[in-house]
Amino acid sequence: MANADMEISYSDLVSLRKTSEELLLVDVRSQEEVSKGRIPGSIHVPVGEVESVFSLDPDAFRERTGVARPPLDCPALIFHCQLGRRGEAATQTARRLGFKNARNYSGGYKEWSEKECK
Template identity: 65%
Template sequence: MASTGKEISYSDLKSLRENNKDLLLVDVRSKDEVDRGRIPGSIHIPLEDVEKEFSLDAQAFQEKFDVPKPLLDTRDLVFHCQMGRRGGVATDKARNLGFKNAQNYTGGYKEWAEKEGK
């Protein structure tokens, strides 16, 4: 079902959320943006902190975000922003750190909110 491509759609994300309890959805928008609304279950790591936070060891990551740090080969790591651009940058950063299957939800929060009627 999941491709090894870097980008996923709204329907991909919906099915990942329903079928995968290990999915880690990372919102890379600013705190102000997140405070105005977020995709349920996402964790917030601003774009400028992605490299630092994903370089933490597993225990530090777990303590800081209250979720397990993903394994490098996980297919369950998805980034998103408001409209797709910053999510793409974050995905590239994660891939450069070795998370070779990291993906970007290109529709971002904007599309999610529209489709979910928020």
């Protein structure tokens, strides 16, 4: 079960996008879902690949994702999917790998697109 420190709200995400240099937003949906739209600035790592990708060394991580591998204590490592369930699973995987501040944007792309596309 998700606890509050593992979740981030829409308003918190919007504010992090404006203020955090360290934000890494990870979209864990399928390629098909991502091709229909994504949160700007997010990287795509399907939920089934989170463990292997976030276990890579920094050079291999950059080669796979195009961005630097976040430090284990990264304050702004956020996962999201369409509705929250896969994002929660990805967050738990990342925390198990030592990313102690990983969080799930539980509103997911569905909430984001509803609020941003008004």
